[in-house]
Amino acid sequence: xxxxAQSPRYxxxxxxxxxxxxxxxxxxxxxxxxxxxxxxQGPELLVQFQDESVVDDSQLPxxxxxxxxxxxxxxxxxxxxxxxxxxxxxxxxxxxxxxGQGEANFGPGTRLTVT
Amino acid sequence: QKEVExxxxxxxxxxxxxxxxxxxxxxxxFQYFMWYRQYSRKGPELLMYTYSSGNxxxxxxxxxxxxxxxxxxxxxxxxxxxxxxxxxxxxxVREAGTALIFGKGTTLSVSS
Numbered sequence: 001x002x003x004x005a006q007s008p009r010y011x012x013x014x015x016x017x018x019x020x021x022x023x024x025x026x027x028x029x030x031x032x033x034x035x036x037x038x039x040x041q042g043p044e045l046l047v048q049f050q051d052e053s054v055v056d057d058s059q060l061p062x063x064x065x066x067x068x069x070x071x072x073x074x075x076x077x078x079x080x081x082x083x084x085x086x087x088x089x090x091x092x093x094x095x096x097x098x099x100g101q102g103e104a105n106f107g108p109g110t111r112l113t114v115t
Numbered sequence: 116q117k118e119v120e121x122x123x124x125x126x127x128x129x130x131x132x133x134x135x136x137x138x139x140x141x142x143x144x145f146q147y148f149m150w151y152r153q154y155s156r157k158g159p160e161l162l163m164y165t166y167s168s169g170n171x172x173x174x175x176x177x178x179x180x181x182x183x184x185x186x187x188x189x190x191x192x193x194x195x196x197x198x199x200x201x202x203x204x205x206x207x208v209r210e211a212g213t214a215l216i217f218g219k220g221t222t223l224s225v226s227s
Contacts, residue, residue: 040123040219041219042220104161106158106159106160107158108158109157
């Protein structure tokens with residue numbers, strides 16, 4: 001069964017450092033999401049791509065976060081500089097545009113710890 | 116008030132019990148309702164997916180949606196220790212290509 005791939009699985013970084021996460025969605029999925037999940041909370045959307053275009057980045061802290069999906073396939077989320085409050089699980093998900101198959105499929109996540 | 120409210124628990128039940136998990140929401144435009152299961156330190160996995168009001172059953176799991184009350188439920192019959200996880204409700208206004216709005220998640224523990 002196809003899965004969303006993410007790397008790294010775990011990342012520890014010091015505050016003020018740069019960090020990047022990578023996501024490879026399920027083949028053929030046009031929509032890609034990055035969510036952030038703080039411990040004890042539900043995932044919250046950071047950015048949504050449709051193919052290579054950003055559809056929604058209203059909740060992305062653009063002073064320090066950036067996201068790209070240059071060829072409409074895999075995606076990178078970057079934080080620079082990292083802050084202590086960025087410690088969380090970063091989840092990537094993908095979905096199709098086809099009716100009846102719109103549910104999002106999540107990857108295993110990247111757990112970020114900022115010290 | 117958040118768009119989606121979910122009691123975080125924790126909820127502890129003995130093996131074989133019937134479990135009821137619930138969410139309420141405020142946005143009447145939500146039409147697609149999902150339940151995800153998330154094991155510790157893993158990504159969420161889709162359990163149930165329903166459109167509009169009504170019931171949907173899949174093995175030991177039943178999802179109910181009451182749009183008039185803005186209330187959704189997930190029932191787990193004959194609960195097993197392997198059901199111990201966090202259950203997240205999620206909703207969207209359209210089907211494909213729409214971001215999900217999640218509840219906080221309810222942590223369930225099933226003891227043998």
